[in-house]
Amino acid sequence: MNDPYLSPYLPAIRRRLEQIRTMEQRLTEGRIRLADFASGHEYYGLHREGDDWIFREWAPNATALFLIGDFNEWRERQEFSLQRIGERGDWEVRLSNRMLRSGQLYKLLVRWPGGEGERIPAYARRAVQDDYTKLFTAQVWEPEHPYPWRHPLFRRPAEAPRIYEAHIGMSQEEEKVGTYAEFRERVLPRVADAGYNTLQLMAIQEHPYYGSLGYHVSSFFAASSRFGTPEELKELVDAAHEMGIAVIMDLIHSHAARNEEEGISRFDGTLYQYFHEGPRGDHAAWDSRCFDYGKPEVVHFLLSNCRFWLDEYHFDGFRFDGVTSMLYLDHGLGKAFCGYEDYFNANVDEDALTYLALANRVIHIVRPDAITIAEDVSGMPGLATPPEEGGFGFDYRLAMGVPDYWIRLLKEIPDEHWPMGHLYHELTNRRADEKTINYAESHDQAIVGDKTIIFRLIDAGMYTHMNVFEPNLLVDRGIALHKMIRLITLATAGNGYLNFMGNEFGHPEWIDFPREGNNWSYHYARRQWHLRDDANLRYRFLAEFDKAMMHLADQHDLLNSPGPHLILENQEHLLLGFHRAGLVFLFCFHPHQSFTSYPVDLLPGKYRLILDSDAPEFGGHGRLEPGQVYFTTSRPQPGGPTGHYASLYLPTRSALVLRRMD
Secondary structure (H helix, E strand, O other), rough: OHHHHHHHHHHHOOOOOOHHHHHHHHHOOOOOOHHHOOOOHHOOEEEEEEEEEEEEEEOOOEEEEEEEEEOOOOOOHHHHHOEEEOOOOOOEEOOHHHOOOOEEEEEEEEEEEEEEEEEEHHHHHHHHEEOOOOOEEEEEOOOOOOOOOOOOOOOOOOOOOOEEEOOOOOOOOOOOOHHHHHHHHHHHHHHHHHOOEEEEEOOOOOOOOOOOOOOOOOEEEEEOHHHHHHHHHHHHHHHHHHHOEEEEEOOOOEEEEOOOOOOOOOOOOOOOOEOHHHHHHHHEEOOEEEEEEOOHHHHOOOOOOOHHHHHHOOOOOEEEEEHHHHEEOOOOOOOOOOOOHHOOOEEEEEHHHHHHHHHHHHHHHHOOOEEEOOOOOOOOOOOOOOOHHOOOOOOEEEEHHHHHHHHHHHHHHHHHHHHHHHHHHHHOOOOOOOEEEEOOOOOHHHOOOEHHHHHHOOOOOOHOOEEEEOOOOHHHHHHHHHHHHHHHHHHHOOEEEEEOHHHHHHOOOEEEOOOOOOOOOOOOOOHHHHHHHOOEEEEHHHHHHHHHHHHHHOOOOOOOOOOEEEEEEEEOOOOEEEEOOEEEEEOOOOOOOOOOOOOOOOOOEEEEEEOOOOHHOOOOOOOOOOOEEEEEEEEEEEEEEEEEEEEEEEEEEEEEEEEEEE
């Protein structure tokens, strides 16, 4: 009904929906809710049972399992031997209270036909890195008192998400790994002051290699210990909730770290316990393992992981990473999705689609207010459509084509030749039945090998000409276009907006984590907040403009409003204009020509200037009177009703926002 071009694929759509229902029935056997089924984290792993401990693991190919640790000198002992229970490959051991204590380290010694290996339990809730071997090990974690949640009933604000994407480790000024506590004390107040209502945290699930940005996960149920304790993460989430900020996290279910001693690859001696057997189980481009989403035990593991982070840490939703990689057998690498046939051929992993639909169902049963965001560049129809309309249930999808388009423009086309019509099309090209989140750049555009928008605009001038004391044409151009790019991306956004930590003030340079190639330096794995705070530098202008943008979006409910609706497109003069949420947005991209008394068609009435990118407080030239009021004039339309327009001064490389006054 929403898209007639999908009609030829109706049988495939119906088959997929039936597959979702069939898998849910298979998992729950019609006896329990799917959300109750997704509770493997309460059964497997290490738990208290009365005054004693109980530990369970799923390892169907294993012939023997032993808990080993500093409590038994890392040797197999009979009293720490697990016993096989049932037919599906579960193992269990019960231990008296005196045999384990909080802080002790442990692993599993797993034996299988023809071999053995040490493993971190799949459901381990804490893993710490050994300073000597640099390997991760599970840790018994039992604080004296549970974390006392101050805002246990927090619910996400109903307003559209304005997302601040952040990485805990690189969030500090010092050349080191930042902590949950430092982020709560030093960065979270900045997020609130900047006007964002949603915090998206990267790299929360435990990962052995810091430089992976958290995308090579080894322990899916453990919050990264390099940033602090579980209680410190909970305190961070709680503090954000106190400020009215929702907290979501990157959830990595698209693949897993290849590590065996530290992860779940070859956990029970087989490569196919959690992953596909053979080449399909390896993601060659990412050097990682690919889950078998058609296996009920794997779906149980992943669904339980969804619920765990909601229950244990009170997260308010997830950005599902690498969804395109999940959806296609070739992972969508280097592929141009040119037609609907690409979404319905044999290259689609329909088991992955089924899993994603079930994951969304679990999340929204547990937390109806939670949000889920799909990182999919392919444009798979229905991904962010409600299940009652035949979709797979994500609340939003990332508009990944938007940052790609900005990069293409900045790299390939001088701004005096930017195509206005094509730019507007690319910013607004989205499915009407799916909510999208726009962004000009995320962490992806800031990694070594790429450049942020501000770096593409100013380049080496970032190091020498960002002070406020000397005029510089290159810096003026860069700051003007940076503001315009971000405002037009926000104003045309479907239903949400995202910014990566520091990009709001034009953070210089790239992200480069410690590695052998940079002599294990933290110099580029941090955020230089002093640049934003220094009154003698121009970074503060960009930060203040971003803050004004967020205030505008909040005050006028911009992202929940329909539109935008185009009212002006002039390629010769490089002008774009549209209205949305009772506001008029006007952009003059012309590099050297301003326009006086330019007629812009508007509804009759008077309009006040409420945001001007050229204002001095935003590093502009102040060519317009603050709060200026414009009146429309009528003009006859040949053969039609009378039209109305306002005569406006449109300064070069500037953006104006007008509000119609009652």
